[in-house]
Amino acid sequence: MSTYAAETxxxxxxxxxxxxxxxxxxDQMVLVIDGPIGDDQEEVIARYRRDVRIPDMSLVRLPKSRGxxxxxxxxxxxxxxxxxxxMDSDDVCAPDRVKLELDYARSHSEIDVIASWSEEFYDDGAPSHLKVAPVSHDAVVRALRWRNVIVHSSLLVRTAALRHVGGYRATYGKLEDYDLFIRLSQAGFRFHVIPKVLVRMRSSIEQRIRRGGLGYWLNEIRFRIDCFRSGFLNLRQLVMITVMYSVFRLISGQFRRRLYALSRVPIV
Known part of the structure; x- marks a missing residue:
């Protein structure tokens, strides 16, 4: 987990x-403090460092925010x-998340990357939404060609696999998780998604608005071209996806939020 100044x-x-x-x-909690943070977070961190339910909290401080x-x-x-x-610093795990993901990983040695479905919830009281994804490896990889179906904060991955691909890259702005999943799949590592909500993701209108604009669009295009060059996308897929995401990233934030909602299932 990492936290930063804008977190509460x-x-x-x-x-x-x-x-x-x-x-x-x-067994271990690694918390990266990405630049200076407020006293409210420092007080929380100090309290949990003394909490013996997780025997080892490794605290890593970066002098300034690095993303x-x-x-x-x-x-x-x-x-x-x-x-x-x-795990993200503003999301919430289901009580049995670690057990279910760990049990699956230990009983399926052929699987390297495990994720789950998630619930997106809003502090302003807006209705929650369910984010679902394909379950099997082949279906996940097919879906990844079109959009990121893996919930980053639901991830459990074999550490060796993560290190094998060199960890994360900051090459494409906020697409670091999507880029990671594609590189893992191209390296031959296998995916499974548990069809159960194991993480509740805190969301907001501001987050939806930030996922657009010229800068985000340029990173998206560079990312898709790289996927084509690496063989993950063919030319037809590249053209179709470029057109779709050009519209999506350049429309207004309110319209973008509505399109996000269409790809989720409302929770009644």
Missing amino acids: GSNLETSLESLYAQTVTP LANAMNVGLEHCQGEFTLR
Whole structure:
């Protein structure tokens, strides 16, 4: 997990508690502090460093913010286990997330990357949405050619696989997780998605608005061209996806939020 100045102590506390309260707790917690943070977060971190439910909290401080990809790579250097589990500082784990993902990984040695479905919830009271994804490896890889169907904060991955591909890259802005999944698939590592909500993802209108604009669009195009050059996409797929995402990234934030909602299932 990494946290940064814009996070709140309340969100961080909720996220950490959902990890510390797992039915099977992690052996180690690696928390990267990506630049200076406020006293509210510092107080939360100090309290959980004394919490023995997870025996080892490794705290890594970066003097200035370097972004998620770099923070994750620094954190990866400190991960000591066979498996690495990802979590965001404002999301919430289901109580049995670690147990279910770990049990699956240990009983399926051919699978390297495990994720789950998720629920997106809004602090403003807007209806929650369910984000689903294909389950089997082949179906996941087919879907990845068109969009990112893997929930980053639901990830459990074999640490050796993550290190084999060199961890994260900051080459394409906020697409570091999508880029990672494609490189893992091209390196021959296999995926499975557990068809159950194991993570609740905090969302907001502002997040939807940030996922657009000229800069995001340019990174998206460069990313897709790289996917074509590496053989992950063919020419027809490249053209179709470029047209679709050019419209998606350049429309207004409100329209973009509506399109996001169409790809999710409302939770009644």
